[in-house]
Amino acid sequence: MYKDWYEVFPEIALIKDKQLQAQIVEVSDEALKIGGWTLDDLDVLPFTLIIPNTVVSYRTHVQAVTRTAEKAYWEFYKSYGERCNINYDYLIAGGILHDIGKLIEYEKDSNGKIVKSKLGKNLRHPFSGVGIAMQKKLPYEIAHIIANHAHEGDGTLRSMECILINKADMMHFEALKSLVGMI
DSSP: OOOSHHHHGGGGGOOOOHHHHHHHHHHHHHHHHHHHHHHGGGTTTHHHHHHHTTTOOOHHHHHHHHHHHHHHHHHHHHHHGSSSOOOHHHHHHHHHHTTTHHHEEEEEOOSEEEEEHHHHHHHHHHHHHHHHHTTTOOHHHHHHHHSSSSGTTSSSSHHHHHHHHHHHHHHHHHHHHHHTTTT
16 A cells, blocks of 8 residues: 555655655664564554454654644734744654654554553553664654653653654543543
């Protein structure tokens, strides 16, 4: 179905820096390969295992978080101008890659059910995701977003880009949790 990452995440093309676009594809390819997934699996891979029987896919969630953070960027820019100094390319890259570690945090068991992998039981996705990002020499500002977008980053000094991704991610996660009565 999907022939490349640009079809999976058209948001990659929003990034002006072509080298950064290529790095995002490299990081994504590496996580996909390590996890043993295909591009098409991203529409059936749940975005979380915490919400029982979620019907929201990894792909849908990543796009929703990226687009929500992008909308916040434009509101900040309109309201505060250059005073916020938010790096648009890093924000979009961080949105696309914030959950990339889930591709190795999850696996299919012998019955085809998606469960935590051995690695996933020991390292949550912010850690595995930042490992791949650093291996592929992504700018540390993007690794910072991946590492600190979830609760692991609570209490740290998050960049503006990371704050927008964190809030977008938590907003979607908490709202979807409330739909199944988990809050």
